Amino acid sequence: MTQASAFGRSLRQFLHLRDAPPSLITRSLRGVELAVTETRDDNPVPGISGSFAPEDAFVVSLKLHDYPDCELWENGKCVMKADVPAGATYLYDLKRDPRYVIDKPFHSLFFYLPRSALDGLTEQSGVPRVGQLACEIGVGHDDAVIRHIGASLQEGLRRPDETNQLFIDHMMLALTAHVAQAYGGLQSVTESIRGGLAPWQVKRACERLESDLRGKLSLAKIAAEFDLSVSHFSRAFRVSTGLPPHQWLLRQRVNTAKQLMGVRGLSLSEVAISAGFANQSHFTRVFSSVVGTSPGMWRREGRDAPENET
Structure with missing residues (x-):
């Protein structure tokens, strides 16, 4: 189930890793790739990190290892030094060329979140687009939701053969909605969907899921059969059955x-x-x-x- 995404290859260059780290990928929002990648190097190559290609996208990073006295760069300049604690969440805007000095072991989860995915989420939910996310350099967030999602996906990265696509789609959709709400000012998108699926839709959706017990079908493919957005289908299915599709x-x-x-x-x-x-x-x-x-x-x-x- 894991694969080396374009983001994984970018992270390899950014962190001077020996190999491209595996990623879990979803394309449930507008067909845009969202990815989560785990990176770790206990003996890194010292020096300043590389640069991501500038694009309208964000990186959400959950730190899994303390990184004290981190020298942070933005737009080609050293901005500050800060202690980076394990368990904290940081947001980076790839248009600002975020970089840092690599001089000690590191271990993190990185979530790749393009602007087009955020736009797809708000479009599906019929709410205004998210503006700028709170990407203040050096500012960490104590975010229990990100830690929970990160721990769940970390298990998926470590047991790729046991991880079904429905689970990846669900968790990455939850991450996107949470980031938009917590750091972009988006009001809760769950209020717009109060009812469940029609009985015939529940029957057909369950038949589709049951026909593929291995879980290779994506949420996007199933939702498209009912002409529904992924977020609408996921919430309505849960209302009707009491469980999200992957559970x-x-x-x-x-x-x-x-x-x-x-x-x-x-x-x-x-x-x-x-x-x-x-x-x-x-x-x-x-x-x-x-x-x-x-x-x-x-x-x-x-x-x-x-x-x-x-």
């Missing part, structure tokens, strides 16, 4: 696995693959989290597998 799909995988475990002769690894899990380890982890017991124990107890049990 509904996980529950459906578990239900399918329960049914398959009633078939004699099927090993747990065969059940795992048939139910859309990446492997038996992935199956065991998800099943145990949802059901409260391991697949092996559940099977040995000889439980029934009701169609809608979760």
Whole structure:
């Protein structure tokens, strides 16, 4: 699921990394690429960082390692020095040529957020466009939402085979909406959608999700079948089912696995693959989290597998 995005290649040059770091990518807003990339170097090449190509885009960075006495540059000039603590969020405007001096180990998550994605979000929600984001050099934010999203996507980066596209789309859409609201003054976009999907839409959406238990379908593709925006479809689906699409799909995988475990002769690894899990380890982890017991124990107890049990 991970791949080296254009942003990942830019980060390699920017941070003088030996290889382009893997990224998780979504194109749910106007088909524009949004990406999250984890970068780490415990023995970096000393010197000032490279430059990003100037563009109307932003980088949101969640710091995972303290970086004291960081020398910050903007528009070709040294602006200040600041201590950068682990857990803080920083925003950078790529039109301003943000750079810094690399002279100690670093570890961060970087989210690439083009202006066109922000415009796509507001267009879909029928609200005014976001103006300038709060990208003040050297100013970190104590942002629990970014930390939560970052931790979830970090797991996805480390377990790419277990990460479905619906999850990436959902988390990056949530990140975009949060950044627009917290740092761009956008009013909550959830107020415009009060109702759920029509019954026939729920039925068809669930059938589409169930037909691809591996989770390769994107939110954009499913939403387009109903002529809905991704954000509208995601919120309406959650209103109708009580779960966002990626979590509904996980529950459906578990239900399918329960049914398959009633078939004699099927090993747990065969059940795992048939139910859309990446492997038996992935199956065991998800099943145990949802059901409260391991697949092996559940099977040995000889439980029934009701169609809608979760």
